[in-house]
Structures are given as C-alpha cells and as structure tokens.
Amino acid sequence: MPNIVIVGAGTAGLTAGIYALKSGFDVTICESHTGPGGNCTSWRRKGYLFEGGMHWLNGSGDGKSFNRLWREVGAINDATRIIYTDPFLVCDNEGRRISFYRDIAKFETHLYETAPEDTAAIRELCRDMRRFARIFIPIMDIPWLKVKEKHPIRLGDLCGMIPALSRMVSLRSITAEDYAGRFRNPALRLLLSNVVGSGYDAMSLFFILGCYVSGDGGYLEGGSLVMAGNMEKRFTGLGGKIRYGSRVDQVLVSGGRATGVSVRGETISADAVIVTADTLAVADTLFDKPLSDPWVKAMRQGTELTMNAFLCYGFEADLSELPETAVFALDKPFDCAGMPIKSLGFHNYARYAGYAPAGCSAVTVTLSNGDTYAYWKRAKEKGEYEDRKRELSDTVLSRLEERYPMLKGKAAVRDTATPLTYERYCGTYHGSWMTRTAPGQRRAAYPRKVKGMNNVYFAGQRVMPPGGMPPALLSGRIAAQYLCRDFGMVFVSS
Numbered sequence: 001m002p003n004i005v006i007v008g009a010g011t012a013g014l015t016a017g018i019y020a021l022k023s024g025f026d027v028t029i030c031e032s033h034t035g036p037g038g039n040c041t042s043w044r045r046k047g048y049l050f051e052g053g054m055h056w057l058n059g060s061g062d063g064k065s066f067n068r069l070w071r072e073v074g075a076i077n078d079a080t081r082i083i084y085t086d087p088f089l090v091c092d093n094e095g096r097r098i099s100f101y102r103d104i105a106k107f108e109t110h111l112y113e114t115a116p117e118d119t120a121a122i123r124e125l126c127r128d129m130r131r132f133a134r135i136f137i138p139i140m141d142i143p144w145l146k147v148k149e150k151h152p153i154r155l156g157d158l159c160g161m162i163p164a165l166s167r168m169v170s171l172r173s174i175t176a177e178d179y180a181g182r183f184r185n186p187a188l189r190l191l192l193s194n195v196v197g198s199g200y201d202a203m204s205l206f207f208i209l210g211c212y213v214s215g216d217g218g219y220l221e222g223g224s225l226v227m228a229g230n231m232e233k234r235f236t237g238l239g240g241k242i243r244y245g246s247r248v249d250q251v252l253v254s255g256g257r258a259t260g261v262s263v264r265g266e267t268i269s270a271d272a273v274i275v276t277a278d279t280l281a282v283a284d285t286l287f288d289k290p291l292s293d294p295w296v297k298a299m300r301q302g303t304e305l306t307m308n309a310f311l312c313y314g315f316e317a318d319l320s321e322l323p324e325t326a327v328f329a330l331d332k333p334f335d336c337a338g339m340p341i342k343s344l345g346f347h348n349y350a351r352y353a354g355y356a357p358a359g360c361s362a363v364t365v366t367l368s369n370g371d372t373y374a375y376w377k378r379a380k381e382k383g384e385y386e387d388r389k390r391e392l393s394d395t396v397l398s399r400l401e402e403r404y405p406m407l408k409g410k411a412a413v414r415d416t417a418t419p420l421t422y423e424r425y426c427g428t429y430h431g432s433w434m435t436r437t438a439p440g441q442r443r444a445a446y447p448r449k450v451k452g453m454n455n456v457y458f459a460g461q462r463v464m465p466p467g468g469m470p471p472a473l474l475s476g477r478i479a480a481q482y483l484c485r486d487f488g489m490v491f492v493s494s
C-alpha cells in the first residue's frame with residue numbers, strides 16, 4: 001500500500017486524502033494548526049460563534065455537479081440541513097430597500113416595481129441570470145485514469161450552457177462595478193457591486209447570481225466547523241491519520257522523487273507528497289530551493305490577492321428583524337488600511353441556533369478592499385497593530401450603530417481578523433484566501449506538478465483561480481487522480 005503524506009488539512013487536503021484512502025493508499029496528513037478546515041473555519045468567543053469561512057456553497061443543492069463530490073467526501077450527508085436564505089442579499093439603504101431573491105420571477109417583478117427607471121437593464125440582468133443558472137463546472141476525470149465508477153456528463157446539460165457562454169467574453173472584460181454602473185437606481189447599483197469583492201470581473205458576478213437562482217449556494221447548518229468536522233470524520237473513518245500541530249518545514253527530495261517530509265527535524269517517509277498549503281506561500285520555502293517552473297513564476301507574477309479585514313461583533317440584542325445579509329451606503333465613508341470604504345456589508349446570524357446566547361446575535365463584517373497586507377505588516381512592526389485593529393472595529397461599529405440605532409451600546413464581544421491573522425493560522429500567502437479574477441486575469445487551472453519531482457502534487461485554492469471551496473475540493477480530487485494514475489491504481493470515488 002503506497003504511503004502518502006499530505007501537507008495541510010484544509011478542504012483540498014482532506015479531499016485528496018479521502019479519495020486516496022478510498023483508492024487504496026495509506027495516508028497521513030500533516031497540519032500545522034490544531035484542527036481541520038484551514039480557511040473553512042469559524043471560532044467561538046464568549047458564547048458567540050463567528051462564521052469565518054463559508055457563507056455560501058456551490059454544490060449544496062441536490063443534483064448540482066459539486067453536490068456528488070461534497071457527498072463523496074462526507075462534507076454533506078443526508079442529515080445535513082442546508083439553509084437557503086431568501087432574499088440572499090438586501091440593499092438596506094435608509095428608505096430604499098432592494099433585495100436579491102432566489103426566485104428569479106419574484107426578483108424581476110420586485111426590480112421593475114422598485115427601480116422602474118432601469119427597466120431595460122433589469123430585463124437584460126434577469127435574462128443573463130437565467131442563462132447563468134444553467135452554468136456548471138463539469139466534473140471530469142483526468143485522461144488515462146482507471147476509474148471504478150464513471151459519471152458521464154449529459155449532453156443536454158452541456159448544451160444548456162451555450163447561451164451563457166456567448167455572454168462570457170463581454171462580461172469578462174468589465175468589472176462587476178462597471179456592470180453595476182449601467183443602472184440608474186443607486187440602491188440597485190450598490191447591490192450589484194457587493195455580490196463579489198471589489199475589482200472582480202462581471203462574469204464572476206453572474207456565476208454567483210446564477211448559482212443562487214439555480215437552487216444552489218446554500219449555507220450548511222453549523223457552517224464551516226461542521227463541514228470540516230464531517231470531512232475529518234470521513235477521512236479518519238477510512239483509516240487516515242492526521243497529525244495536528246505538525247508544520248511541514250520541508251519536502252524531502254532525492255533523485256527526482258520525494259522521499260517524505262520533515263516536521264521539526266523528524267522525517268516522515270512517503271512514496272508521494274501532496275502539497276495543499278497555498279502554493280504561493282510554500283513555493284519559495286518548502287523545497288531545498290525556490291520552485292522555478294514557468295507556471296509557478298506566472299502564478300507569482302499574475303496572482304491578484306483577495307484578502308480582507310474581518311470584523312466580528314456579539315450584540316446583546318435580538319437582531320432577527322434585520323436582514324441576514326445586507327449592504328448599505330455610508331454617509332460618512334472611512335479608510336481601512338489606506339483604502340476607502342463607501343459601503344458596509346454584514347452577515348447577521350440572529351436566526352441561527354447556537355451562534356449566540358439567548359436574545360443575542362452574532363454579526364460579521366467583511367472589508368475586502370484590495371491588498372492591505374503591507375499596511376497591517378507595518379502596523380505590526382511599529383507596535384501599532386492592536387491599536388489599528390481597535391480603531392477599525394470602533395469605526396465600523398459606529399457606522400453600524402448609526403444605521404441601526406438599536407445596536408448602540410450593545411456590542412458585548414468584539415474580534416477582528418486581518419490578513420496577518422489568516423497568514424498566521426492558515427499559512428496562506430499574505431493572508432489571501434482566494435485569487436481575484438479581475439478583467440483579463442487568468443481563470444485556467446495551473447499544472448499540478450513541477451519538473452524534477454515526479455511524485456509531488458500541488459492542490460488547493462491557489463492552483464484553481466479564483467479559488468474558494470469548490471476549486472479546493474476539485475483540485476484535491478484531481479491530485480488524488482494523478483496519484484492513482486502514476487501508481488497504476490484504480491481511482492475510487494464512492
């Protein structure tokens with residue numbers, strides 16, 4: 001039984017491990033953190049649970065292409081309750097509320113009523129949302145692989161994507177904000193600008209909107225921790241071993257083959273190694289010399305980093321009357337890490353059991369405003385990091401209180417994560433957890449191997465831009481398939 005070591009117990013690492021175990025390998029995962037999930041994580045503070053990794057999941061919906069994979073790796077099972085919040089995003093400007101409904105017919109009627117000045121643009125928006133609702137990522141096996149189960153893709157499903165494909169070229173050439181600029185109604189503009197992070201192309205916007213209106217994009221009850229825990233259980237149930245608190249310092253390579261990894265001076269031998277830690281973070285450090293393959297250089301030069309400040313508040317107030325996910329324009333914009341913030345979006349978990357003490361509510365705010373790593377790093381070096389975090393938390397809180405006066409004086413618990421937090425806990429490059437697909441940016445996956453190391457495979461969000469959990473899952477599955485092919489084993493998925 002070939003013996004495999006996987007670096008990282010995030011979504012990609014657990015996925016690769018589960019498929020490798022099913023296919024007959026002996027697998028050990030080395031994870032630097034104390035638990036599974038990587039960026040797919042949440043944390044508790046004084047009775048509040050702050051969801052930090054998964055807000056919507058492509059593949060939550062039965063029959064969707066990723067759903068089978070999430071089930072194969074145990075992330076979703078028959079007992080999993082999936083929450084489909086509707087509306088899934090609300091623009092909650094004072095006096096002007098516009099909502100994104102999952103029911104596209106309801107959404108269209110709602111828009112015509114609330115923004116009649118944009119009738120023509122609304123018609124086009126809804127037509128494209130219907131087209132993108134039929135888009136899916138075909139789950140294919142790599143060539144020349146022996147598989148136990150075949151899952152052919154239906155021709156009709158592929159043909160259903162043609163109308164959306166014809167729109168992709170133009171949507172890829174503009175940002176989501178440019179697209180939103182076609183609308184005269186300011187609330188609708190704001191809503192459309194806040195579905196994806198700043199600077200993403202409009203195609204990313206439609207991928208997400210299409211996902212939501214197709215009956216997908218739900219939230220798993222219990223969130224990231226449950227999802228990562230389910231995968232960990234599936235992995236260990238199949239006989240996999242996880243070593244937590246085991247940061248891999250080096251992949252040991254001899255004669256063009258990996259022989260194992262080194263963890264704090266201890267050698268763990270392996271017949272092959274799958275690296276699921278952020279490729280950008282480890283390309284210069286995990287091997288005896290920096291990786292220099294052209295694709296790694298292209299990744300270093302071409303990756304636009306998605307990162308954020310993540311602000312958590314525990315309010316001693318029942319906020320179940322407020323929208324679950326909303327955005328509102330700021331009368332008084334402010335700067336976060338030198339970048340202007342003109343609107344605030346929040347997630348409100350008041351209606352979720354177990355996220356806060358009785359009568360209280362957990363709220364999170366994500367400020368995804370470009371590459372702020374240098375700002376936070378500098379603040380740390382100057383000893384000002386905690387002060388800067390506190391200032392930001394105060395500023396955001398004051399804007400929330402201005403918009404929702406019932407919050408005044410109710411914030412009992414606060415916690416703020418910056419790119420340095422993600423870097424520290426997840427080992428991601430500059431704390432970035434996805435790749436921004438701006439107009440003209442690469443979307444294709446990177447190769448999974450480098451020259452001179454035949455049995456080392458790369459997986460994880462970074463090798464499949466833009467990243468996120470489905471690409472992490474898919475990349476882990478593909479790494480396991482390469483492994484099977486190279487070792488002459490049959491890939492087993494179920």
Ligand SMILES: Cc1cc2nc3c(=O)[nH]c(=O)nc-3n(C[C@H](O)[C@H](O)[C@H](O)COP(=O)(O)OP(=O)(O)OC[C@H]3O[C@@H](n4cnc5c(N)ncnc54)[C@H](O)[C@@H]3O)c2cc1C
Pocket residue numbers: 007008009010011012013030031032033036037038039040041052053054055056057058246247248249276277278310366425426427428433434459460461462467468469470472
């Ligand atoms: C605030 C936020 C919101 C998000 N929302 C969503 C969402 O709604 N939907 C969605 O699909 N995605 C979302 N994402 C993105 C998603 O969580 C990530 O893209 C995905 O989890 C990445 O998985 P991964 O396995 O590729 O990498 P990671 O999760 O980064 O896992 C890598 C693992 O490797 C470990 N590691 C690193 N270096 C070493 C080493 N040297 N030795 C041992 N272990 C190591 C790390 O500790 C980590 O556990 C969100 C992320 C964040 C931060």
